[in-house]
Amino acid sequence: MENNFKSWMAQPISKIFIGTNLVFALLFFVSVPSFVKEYITQDAVSIGGKKYDLSDVKNSSPIAYSKFQSEYKSLLKNTFGEFAQDKLFELVAKDRNIKPSEVLNEGLILREPSEEDIINVYMSNKAQLGGKSLAETREKIVGFLKNQQEQEHSRNKYREIITKYPVDFLIKEPEAIRVTVDEKNNPSIGPKDAKVTVIEFSDFECPFCKRSQDVNNQLREKYKGQIRWVFRDFPLPFHQDAMYAHMAANCSIEEGKYWDVFNVLFENSGNLSKSKVDEFVLKTGLSKEKYQSCMKDQSKLKSEIEADIQDGQKVGVSGTPAFFINGIFVSGALPFENFDEIIQKELKQ
Known part of the structure; x- marks a missing residue:
């Protein structure tokens, strides 16, 4: 409630209309169209006469x-969603x-909020109210x-409308775009013969990468084994x-401590000075002597990391986090459902 109230407080006291995003959330799951040759060859660019x-x-x-397909999907969703909303209201x-x-x-009948509700909102958001x-x-x-x-009234109305006037999007799925991404003996969790392999390119200092770890853990737990x-x-x-x-x-x-270190570094992302990193790593039980010995050869360590970066760039990674699910590219710290959908399809194949 705190975040909702904070953004709402910046607005004048007037009627706030529900946007089309609500109908998207309540109505349907939209798929991407297939891109047949006759359509994808209509638009082009000429370079040096070719x-x-x-x-x-x-x-x-x-x-x-793949990014083009994703953006096209969003455009279709917005366009058909607005059209569907208008038609539903007309009906x-x-x-x-x-x-x-x-x-x-x-x-719609608005009731006067109770004194208890008013006080609860005030106390929950007092720090944001400037005294x-x-x-x-x-x-x-x-x-x-x-x-x-x-x-809440609008959400209930949408549910009533959708029940009476079902909406189906008759759009075909495109072929999955896959690229080959090597593992190169990097740290992994899960069986080597798993039907689905997720390769994550990430950065311990990246806030979006840290945010994505909750979703990543949920996926690994759901599809364990x-x-x-x-x-x-x-x-x-x-x-x-x-x-x-x-x-x-x-x-x-x-020393078999990689995932322990992995977790502690993401937990403390944003506080990764060299001295802090050393402190976090050694708290996992890693041998101080072996750790310091390994860290002396920074040239070798950087070379291995830069090889990962170069491999990522070759397959189109330009930011983090970036994922490849059986070679299907997923960019950013997206919701659980975005990954779950792809994984389910891959397991069924």
Whole structure:
């Protein structure tokens, strides 16, 4: 509630309309269209007199083509979603003899928030209110609570509409774009003969990489024994402490402490000065003597890490985190469902 209230407080007290994202969340799961040759060759670029179309992009830069498909999917989702919403409102308005703009608010009765609710919101968000008293913020808080009532009413209305007027997107799935990504004996979790292999390129200092670890752990737990997870180094050049952290992690491999070090480094991402990294690593039980001996050969360690970076760049990795699920590229710290969908399909093949 704190984050919702904070963003809402910046707005004037007025009616806040529900955007199309709500209908997307409640309505349906949209798939990407297949890209047949006759369509992907319509648009092109001419370079030095030679014409190149999307089929050339697909052949030479599969990751760029995959990103194109993803963006096209989002565009379709927005376009059809807005169209579907308008049509649904028209149908309901005709049935009930009201205007389309009145559909969401039909039957809406706002109750006055209780004093207890008002005080709870105030106390939960007091630190964000700049020292203002309850009396000074009461009007805003009441508006916020009434807006929550409107949103709940709108969600219920959408559910009613969808039940009466089902919506199906008749769109075909595209072929999966795959690239070959080598493991190169990097640290891994899961059986070597697993049907699904996930290769992660990540950076211990990257906040998005840290955020993605919760999802990664959920996936490994759900598909324990069914997937193999491989970690490859990709410290970004503008993260000044990342390279040292990755070297330290690699120095823990031989003693079987890699995943312990891995976890502690991500837990402390953002606090990875050299002295802190050394402290975190040794707290995992790693031999101080062996660790210091390994860290002396920084040239060798950097060479191994840079090889990971180069391999990642060859297959289109330009930022972190980046994942390849059986060669299918997934970019960024995305929700669990995005990975889960791909993994399920791969296990069924």
